[in-house]
Amino acid sequence: MDHIILKDVTKRFPTRDGGSVTAVNNINLTIEEGECFAFLGPSGCGKTTTLRMIAGFEDLSEGEIWLGDKPVSIKKKNHYVAPEHRGLGMVFQSFAVWPHLNVFENVAFPLRVKNMNRTDLNKAVTEALKHTSLNGLENVYPSDLSGGQQQRIALARSLVVNPRIMLLDEPLSNLDPKLRESMRFEIKQLQKKFNFTIIFVTHDQSEAMAISDRMLVMDMGNIIQSDTPTTLYNKPTSKFVYGFLGLSNFLDIEVRDGKAYPTGEPERSIPFEIPEEAGSATEGVLASRPNEIKISREETTGYPVVVEKRLYQTFCIEYHVRIGTQSIRVHAPHTNVLEEGSTAHIEFKNPRWYPHESVEDERARVERQVI
Amino acid sequence: MAAIKALFLRKNFSLDGKRIGLDQFLFLLTLGILLITVLMPVLMIVWSTFFYGTAFDYQMFFRVIAQPENLKAMWNTLVVALGVTFFGTLIGLFYAWLIGRSDIPLKGLMKSLFAIPYMFPPFFGAMAWSLLLSPRAGYINRMWMEFTGTRTPLFDMHSLAGIIFVMTCYYFPFVFLQVVSALERMDPTLEESARIAGANQWYVIRKITLPLVLPAIASGAMLITISSLSHFGVPAILGFSNNIFTLPTRIYALIARQAGSFQGIREGAALSILLVVVVIASLYLQKLILKSGHYDIIKGKSMRPMLIKLRGAKLPLLFICLASLAIIVLLPLFMIFAVGMLNAYGLPLRLENMSFRNYTNILFHSKMVRDSIANSITLSLSAGVITMFLGVMIAYVVIKVKPRGKSLLELLSLLPYSIPGIVLAIGVILVWSGRFGLNLYNTLWIILIAYIARYVSFAMKSASASLEQVHYSLEEAARSCGATHLESLRDITIPLIRPGMIAGFFLIFLPAMRELTTSILLYGPFTRTLGVAIYSINAEGRITQASALASVAIMIIFAGHMILKFVTKDRKGI
Numbered sequence: 001m002d003h004i005i006l007k008d009v010t011k012r013f014p015t016r017d018g019g020s021v022t023a024v025n026n027i028n029l030t031i032e033e034g035e036c037f038a039f040l041g042p043s044g045c046g047k048t049t050t051l052r053m054i055a056g057f058e059d060l061s062e063g064e065i066w067l068g069d070k071p072v073s074i075k076k077k078n079h080y081v082a083p084e085h086r087g088l089g090m091v092f093q094s095f096a097v098w099p100h101l102n103v104f105e106n107v108a109f110p111l112r113v114k115n116m117n118r119t120d121l122n123k124a125v126t127e128a129l130k131h132t133s134l135n136g137l138e139n140v141y142p143s144d145l146s147g148g149q150q151q152r153i154a155l156a157r158s159l160v161v162n163p164r165i166m167l168l169d170e171p172l173s174n175l176d177p178k179l180r181e182s183m184r185f186e187i188k189q190l191q192k193k194f195n196f197t198i199i200f201v202t203h204d205q206s207e208a209m210a211i212s213d214r215m216l217v218m219d220m221g222n223i224i225q226s227d228t229p230t231t232l233y234n235k236p237t238s239k240f241v242y243g244f245l246g247l248s249n250f251l252d253i254e255v256r257d258g259k260a261y262p263t264g265e266p267e268r269s270i271p272f273e274i275p276e277e278a279g280s281a282t283e284g285v286l287a288s289r290p291n292e293i294k295i296s297r298e299e300t301t302g303y304p305v306v307v308e309k310r311l312y313q314t315f316c317i318e319y320h321v322r323i324g325t326q327s328i329r330v331h332a333p334h335t336n337v338l339e340e341g342s343t344a345h346i347e348f349k350n351p352r353w354y355p356h357e358s359v360e361d362e363r364a365r366v367e368r369q370v371i
Numbered sequence: 372m373a374a375i376k377a378l379f380l381r382k383n384f385s386l387d388g389k390r391i392g393l394d395q396f397l398f399l400l401t402l403g404i405l406l407i408t409v410l411m412p413v414l415m416i417v418w419s420t421f422f423y424g425t426a427f428d429y430q431m432f433f434r435v436i437a438q439p440e441n442l443k444a445m446w447n448t449l450v451v452a453l454g455v456t457f458f459g460t461l462i463g464l465f466y467a468w469l470i471g472r473s474d475i476p477l478k479g480l481m482k483s484l485f486a487i488p489y490m491f492p493p494f495f496g497a498m499a500w501s502l503l504l505s506p507r508a509g510y511i512n513r514m515w516m517e518f519t520g521t522r523t524p525l526f527d528m529h530s531l532a533g534i535i536f537v538m539t540c541y542y543f544p545f546v547f548l549q550v551v552s553a554l555e556r557m558d559p560t561l562e563e564s565a566r567i568a569g570a571n572q573w574y575v576i577r578k579i580t581l582p583l584v585l586p587a588i589a590s591g592a593m594l595i596t597i598s599s600l601s602h603f604g605v606p607a608i609l610g611f612s613n614n615i616f617t618l619p620t621r622i623y624a625l626i627a628r629q630a631g632s633f634q635g636i637r638e639g640a641a642l643s644i645l646l647v648v649v650v651i652a653s654l655y656l657q658k659l660i661l662k663s664g665h666y667d668i669i670k671g672k673s674m675r676p677m678l679i680k681l682r683g684a685k686l687p688l689l690f691i692c693l694a695s696l697a698i699i700v701l702l703p704l705f706m707i708f709a710v711g712m713l714n715a716y717g718l719p720l721r722l723e724n725m726s727f728r729n730y731t732n733i734l735f736h737s738k739m740v741r742d743s744i745a746n747s748i749t750l751s752l753s754a755g756v757i758t759m760f761l762g763v764m765i766a767y768v769v770i771k772v773k774p775r776g777k778s779l780l781e782l783l784s785l786l787p788y789s790i791p792g793i794v795l796a797i798g799v800i801l802v803w804s805g806r807f808g809l810n811l812y813n814t815l816w817i818i819l820i821a822y823i824a825r826y827v828s829f830a831m832k833s834a835s836a837s838l839e840q841v842h843y844s845l846e847e848a849a850r851s852c853g854a855t856h857l858e859s860l861r862d863i864t865i866p867l868i869r870p871g872m873i874a875g876f877f878l879i880f881l882p883a884m885r886e887l888t889t890s891i892l893l894y895g896p897f898t899r900t901l902g903v904a905i906y907s908i909n910a911e912g913r914i915t916q917a918s919a920l921a922s923v924a925i926m927i928i929f930a931g932h933m934i935l936k937f938v939t940k941d942r943k944g945i
Contacts, residue, residue, distance in 0.1 A: 055567060
């Protein structure tokens with residue numbers, strides 16, 4: 001009974017000029033018991049606001065939130081359960097460990113609130129510290145610890161009451177990359193051991209994909225797509241999700257007689273089957289990932305391009321190649337060296353077609369992100 | 372300005388690679404000025420307390436402090452300081468929590484009301500409350516006696532309780548501002564994570580919020596203690612008539628009674644030492660408290676803190692807030708203006724009893740008043756400009772040059788902060804009344820020197836704050852582009868700190884305009900300042916005219932604040 005249900009959840013914030021801005025727009029979502037669910041999206045997309053509504057720090061403008069079979073926020077009935085009565089664990093991006101309490105007291109805080117007796121308290125805290133490899137640091141103050149250790153305190157503090165649901169708000173963003181990876185792993189291990197439900201908010205695609213069983217991508221307060229990481233990566237339903245989940249090229253194309261021509265290159269079509277959902281569209285976007293393009297000197301069936309720029313990177317060589325008036329990136333292994341200025345041929349392995357995004361849509365998103 | 376320009380133009384200071392020339396010069400110059408204006412007065416106080424001529428004489432000191440009147444004054448000083456600190460901290464905390472953490476409406480209005488006590492000298496408030504609650508003539512007391520038919524007043528403002536009340540009204544913003552800014556900068560997730568851990572609002576306030584803002588509370592409270600220990604104006608207005616003295620007013624009385632005789636000044640100096648010891652002990656205590664708990668509570672993404680819903684308590688609390696602010700802030704201002712218009716003190720506050728006669732009397736028929744306004748403006752402008760540049764030079768030497776002896780310079784420039792104004796005045800008298808070949812007594816110069824010494828700490832602090840933000844790489848970048856040391860100062864550093872310099876000027880100009888404590892010992896027949904003029908007119912019993920002049924001062928100060936706001940509006944904070 002540790003699933004989470006969001007029904008028609010909407011959140012509007014008042015603006016200074018007396019109007020309002022919709023931060024979260026009519027979200028419906030069910031997160032299953034024991035699942036690790038990631039909220040992914042650019043900053044300002046509404047993912048943190050959604051999490052804070054689940055935690056009880058923000059009131060809803062519309063809709064309902066249920067934790068298990070217990071309603072915690074129902075706007076219509078003005079029903080609202082305070083954060084301290086929702087029985088959640090939560091870890092914040094800023095760690096939020098209390099500087100005036102030592103490690104032991106930080107972790108013991110939730111138990112002290114409950115007036116737990118001393119032996120049980122000591123046992124529970126020691127246990128939580130052991131699981132987060134903090135044993136031995138009981139009497140140290142947080143300011144003497146590293147960022148990773150502080151984040152462990154926050155983890156231990158939320159684990160100590162053995163919560164069934166854990167809310168993690170960008171918990172790894174303030175850590176350095178190496179630590180971030182090992183903490184991901186540790187969080188997964190802890191989940192396996194205690195079998196709690198996790199909601200994990202992040203703006204880092206690879207983090208979301210690595211940690212979650214299912215995830216959703218949000219933009220401008222809307223859920224754009226929600227599925228397993230594999231499906232999201234391989235079958236993004238929109239150009240936005242495609243672009244957000246990895247390196248991507250978007251090649252403008254024109255459709256004539258069922259064939260795809262790069263815009264500005266009317267002579268030669270790209271070998272690509274226009275999907276049915278394109279309908280009668282005359283223009284669109286061909287999306288491809290740089291590492292899913294084969295590039296070679298030999299004249300195969302590939303499409304001829306000019307190598308404009310070559311950049312050596314640690315894991316590949318990146319070529320910027322010109323197709324007509326457009327330019328796309330290609331990642332090739334270090335064994336495949338081409339000269340700048342030479343002609344080469346490329347083959348798209350797994351291209352996807354998306355409708356052309358209007359200029360207005362794009363501008364709206366850019367403005368949104370600036371806010 | 373001219374002095375600095377002259378320095379820039381002199382080629383022998385701009386020898387590239389020999390920056391030590393200019394820096395050394397600035398160091399010696401500022402050190403010299405501080406030694407003469409700050410250290411000499413302090414040393415002279417100690418010297419004249421313990422030496423009679425050149426003979427060591429410690430008995431006078433102990434005789435003076437053992438006098439029952441002086442012991443009583445000492446006791447009163449402590450009672451006032453502790454009382455004001457206690458009530459000021461309570462009131463400041465109450466408002467700070469409501470404004471920083473609750474969903475009470477009209478926060479902007481309340482915040483601007485809180486800024487008003489800062490603008491005006493507390494002795495205006497003492498005058499206003501005396502108008503309302505002096506035992507027989509106060510308007511409220513008379514209404515009370517008429518209403519109840521008794522002959523005992525409702526409350527006697529001319530008492531220790533009255534002094535504590537008025538000073539509390541003026542000093543509680545110290546705690547309020549410190550705590551509200553700590554609350555606003557505090558990472559809200561520190562409190563939210565406690566809520567998630569199962570704690571309710573009151574538990575969070577007790578166990579998380581309060582301990583985290585404790586350093587801010589302590590520093591605000593100690594600021595109140597130190598200010599009220601050395602405060603002169605309020606006990607002078609409210610205490611003299613009932614023979615209630617605190618150390619600062621007692622020192623003034625000792626000297627005034629003996630008409631400036633050397634014996635009076637010596638006794639005043641002895642009491643001054645006692646006062647300084649008390650203040651320094653408090654400062655030391657403050658340092659101890661602040662050291663014990665300094666937390667980094669500002670981090671993470673800035674998210675609005677979750678405001679606590681007052682629900683049913685919202686309207687009653689809002690009413691209490693607005694009513695108390697109106698009484699503390701607006702009522703005294705209203706009384707000053709209303710009584711300033713009154714034809715005679717004691718008449719009912721009705722329009723038919725009002726005219727502008729007091730204003731025409733003081734402004735057009737009294738040369739003394741006109742002189743005092745001109746004196747105050749001259750003094751404040753020149754003290755503002757000189758002290759601001761002195762502060763910039765000291766801050767530059769301390770922060771950028773870092774010579775050996777920089778800590779001495781820093782110490783000397785911050786020393787006046789802990790010297791009560793009345794004590795400084797005695798020291799200045801001892802140094803500049805002919806003993807060292809220069810008699811400036813009864814001239815504006817002696818007041819100017821005292822103002823410079825009194826405000827140099829402000830100037831130094833404000834200049835340091837803006838200089839510290841100028842990273843040294845900015846100057847180095849200019850040097851690497853071929854600019855000389857002087858050119859990089861003139862073209863890079865000075866322009867960058869100019870807004871800070873302007874704000875620093877006003878930080879001196881505005882309090883100097885209303886200064887009373889040092890001027891009251893230093894003024895001569897023709898060198899009264901605005902504060903002294905108001906004080907003495909009030910002391911002569913010409914209460915309506917004193918109020919009229921006080922309202923003129925309020926308008927001048929208010930205009931100064933408007934200019935300051937206009938000048939600094941493009942910058943964040945000051």
